[in-house]
Amino acid sequence: MTSHVYPSKNITQKVDPPPSTDHIDGPTHREPSATLVRPPPPIPQSINEETVPLVSPNTLRRATNTDTTYTIKVIFAGDTNTGKTCTLHSLQQPMSHPGSQPLDNPLCTVGVDFATIRRHIDSICFKYNIWDTAGQEKYRAITQSFFKNAGIAVLFFDLTSYASFQSLPGWLEDIHRNCHPEVIILLIGNKVDINHQREIERHEIDTFSQLHELIYIEISAHTGESVERILYDPAEILLDKIKIQHIPTNDIPGIRINEYIEIRTGKRSAICSKCNIM
Numbered sequence: 406m407t408s409h410v411y412p413s414k415n416i417t418q419k420v421d422p423p424p425s426t427d428h429i430d431g432p433t434h435r436e437p438s439a440t441l442v443r444p445p446p447p448i449p450q451s452i453n454e455e456t457v458p459l460v461s462p463n464t465l466r467r468a469t470n471t472d473t474t475y476t477i478k479v480i481f482a483g484d485t486n487t488g489k490t491c492t493l494h495s496l497q498q499p500m501s502h503p504g505s506q507p508l509d510n511p512l513c514t515v516g517v518d519f520a521t522i523r524r525h526i527d528s529i530c531f532k533y534n535i536w537d538t539a540g541q542e543k544y545r546a547i548t549q550s551f552f553k554n555a556g557i558a559v560l561f562f563d564l565t566s567y568a569s570f571q572s573l574p575g576w577l578e579d580i581h582r583n584c585h586p587e588v589i590i591l592l593i594g595n596k597v598d599i600n601h602q603r604e605i606e607r608h609e610i611d612t613f614s615q616l617h618e619l620i621y622i623e624i625s626a627h628t629g630e631s632v633e634r635i636l637y638d639p640a641e642i643l644l645d646k647i648k649i650q651h652i653p654t655n656d657i658p659g660i661r662i663n664e665y666i667e668i669r670t671g672k673r674s675a676i677c678s679k680c681n682i683m
C-alpha cells in the first residue's frame with residue numbers, strides 16, 4: 406500500500422494542529438511527513454439527534470452559549486489496515502446522513518492525521534481532538550510521541566486478522582509507557598460487517614479485555630455500526646467522574662475545560678463559541 410494520508414479528494418487544505426495546550430495536545434511540532442491533516446468538516450445541523458445510539462434523545466439538544474466545553478485528547482492506535490482512518494471518517498460523516506459513503510480503499514496514514522469532532526451530552530459540549538496515528542511499523546517512533554497526555558486511547562484490531570489481535574500487547578505497552586496511568590482505553594474490534602471472515606473468537610477477546618481492564622466495542626467503520634460509542638462511552642465515564650464522584654476536571658488526565666468571558670454581559674461563563682452556530 407502506498408504511503409499517503411488520505412486520497413487527495415478528501416484533502417481540501419492544510420490545517421495546523423489545535424492551539425498548543427501542553428497537557429492536552431502533546432508535542433506542538435509535527436514531523437514533515439505528518440503535516441497533511443483533514444480539516445474538520447462542517448457539522449451537520451442535526452448531527453446529535455441522528456447519530457447517537459446510546460444516549461436518550463431527551464439528553465440531547467443543541468448547544469447554547471452557556472454550554473461547557475470539555476476538550477479531550479484522543480489517540481487512535483493499532484496495526485495498519487485495522488480501519489482507524491475509516492472510523493475517523495465515519496465519525497466525521499456519519500453513515501446515517503444522506504449521501505454519506507464509507508471511505509473506500511484509503512491509503513495508509515503517513516505519520517498522523519488530526520481531526521476535531523464535537524458531540525453534546527446534557528449541557529456539555531465534548532470536543533474531541535483526535536490523533537489518528539499510522540499503524541505501519543516504520544512510523545512507530547513518530548506516532549508514540551503523540552500518545553502523550555491523551556485522555557482516551559482507542560486501540561484497534563481487525564476482527565478478520567489474527568495478526569492484528571496478536572499485536573495488541575505491544576500497542577498496550579506503548580500506551581501505558583506514554584499515556585497517563587488513568588487514561589481511558591477502548592479496545593475496538595473493527596470490520597464486524599464481514600463477520601463471516603472473523604478470525605478471533607469473542608471469548609478470546611473478552612478474556613484479553615478483562616485481563617487488561619479495557620472497554621471492548623465491536624464496530625464497523627463501513628456501516629457505521631457502533632462507531633458513536635467510541636465517543637459516548639468514555640464521555641459517560643468522564644461525566645460520572647465529574648458529576649457523581651465529584652472529581653475535579655483538573656485531576657482527570659487529557660481533559661480541559663474551556664472558559665470564556667462573555668463580553669456583552671460582562672458575566673463570566675463557560676461558552677462553547679463554536680457550537681453556537683449549530
Ligand SMILES: Nc1nc2c(ncn2[C@@H]2O[C@H](COP(=O)(O)OP(=O)(O)OP(=O)(O)O)[C@@H](O)[C@H]2O)c(=O)[nH]1
Pocket residue numbers: 483484485486487488489490491492508509510511512513514515538539540541595596597598599624625626627628
Ligand atoms: N469490510 C470492512 N473494511 C474496512 C472497515 N474499515 C476499514 N476497512 C478497510 O480496511 C482497509 C484499511 O483501512 P484504514 O482505515 O486505512 O486502516 P488504518 O488502520 O487507518 O491503516 P494505517 O493508516 O496504515 O494505520 C481499507 O481497505 C478499508 O476499506 C470495515 O469496517 N469493514
Ligand SMILES: [Mg+2]
Pocket residue numbers: 489490491512513514537538539540
Ligand atoms: Mg490510517
